[in-house]
Amino acid sequence: MTRLRDSGFHLKLTDHNSYMQKLCKSDICRLFPDLYKRFGMESLMEKQNNKGWLYLLPAILFLGAFLIYPLIDVFIYSFEEGYNSASQTFYGIGGYNYSYVLHDAYFLQALKNTFILVIITVPLSTGLALLISVALSSIKPLQELFQTVFFLPYVTNTLAVGLVFMILFKKTPYSDGLVNLLIHCFGGSSVDFIEGPYWAKMFVLCFYTVWVVMPFKILILTSALAGVNPVYYNAARVDGTGRIRMFLKITLPMISPMLFYLVITGFIGAFKAYSDAVALFGTNLNAAGMNTIVGYVYDMLYRDSGGYPSYASAAAIILFSIVLTITCINLLVSKKHVHYH
């Protein structure tokens, strides 16, 4: 046993994995010197065989059936004109589905809502998350408590907590709701945020979206900030650099890759917004005038106006062309401003 222990190969392993401790590379070298010299461990042990495919089979089957085939199929659907899901027939191939979707007033409304949501929430949530993370990493006592609290929205059911937001903002015959109470305190007049004017509804949607996406951003930025080598700060401190300058010249460049990652995922996520809106305004988003692009896709697929997979496909493809374009623009912009190290 001592010989084996001294073989220069240590691993923290529990005792019940007994044979792991039995033989190590050096032992094999000692026992079969000729073999080892001739073939090396690799060729001795690593047989090429096709058993690997057997292990991969379940994953390949599932991915093929529910990811690759649908991806191809969605393009086909989007060009089949007049597709009927009951008889599974269509009468032509062309771009009509796209032109229908692009002229549909509900789609244009959804497009507008989604763009407004993206433009407001992405910069706002990223900026706020940066501010909170910087504040969080500058304190010692209570840091963990704050971290835990800030992360809570991540593990909550979007639909369920959305109901709480609805109640906080809603104006009913019995009561004006808590938020309106607050507005009264500051001398404003009450607004129905859930069934009232467009901007009030958009405000609630943006507020709830930011509330939901903050935990992820705070978490990523806090760990990015913790990863900045303190040597830089110490050097700057010796030079007498001010706080703000230190933040702009050291912290920001050092965390810029993560910040950029958050902007990209933020854009992608916000473009796919849907369940937040359902949580606040109910399933009939078209009636509320608060539909999003993804909501439009699902409504076309199913629900009252449903049964139009071709329109749904066309809308989905339009959405992802937009997302792809914006992501490419982001990548181009980042080349100039992001410092990878």
Next chain:
Amino acid sequence: MKKNRILTIVTYAFLTFWALVVLFPFYWMALTSVKDYGAYNAEHIPKFFTLSPTLQNYADAFTTVPLGRYLLNTLVFTAGTTALMLVVITLSAFAFARLQFAGRDLVFTLFLALMMIPGELVVITNFATITNLELRNTFTGLILPSVTSVFYIYLLRENFAQIPDELYYAAKVDGTSDFRYLRRVMIPICRPTLVTITILKIIECWNSYVWPRLITDDANYYLVSNGIQEIRENGFGRANIPAMMAAVVVISLPLILLFLLFRRQIMSGIARGGTKG
């Protein structure tokens, strides 16, 4: 020094403010759920506390609407999806990390490329597939499309790959089969990663809304997300907000408890590459 003190106070004030913004909805939901129905509706100006808490709303939530059924469905769905996914991803990750076969690296690259496919794009055909197989309103239909996750395969493969090859050679010398090696050595060593993946998947399943909504229209198969939407639209009648909040508390509590128990694993797992928003 004085400037520093002010800065610290401002920092704490700011953090406390955001903590209140985060916690307030939870407080409000718990508070409303124990308010008496009549008393709640009589409050023109909402009260921030209640002196006569009642559990009647919780009783209502379980008796007036099938909340227990929704919870059970979600539990079955979550357990089924997570268990199947763990098997599928462990086998694939093992093949990619440990076995040698022609085309392995090419297939792995293709798998990674699949991560870029957005779920919203494939839902349309999957909906058609499941409908055509007449699997709507079944657990099979709910579970099947989400049993593989390329991202988790990738995460697990990276972890498997860190296990020194020497262990494998030693096991081979002992005549251990590949599968036994996977079961007895690799899985125990990588248990922390597997636990993290399991928890992240549970959170994802518990909160999934879009797919279950498309695939179920029979309330017997509703998951909690669809259940709460159903409760909101035709459950207690629109006015019984306290009972609705009781249902929301019941739905939110399991995940919050899970989070508090596995806080570190969840947060480090998500920092390593989870996404939301």
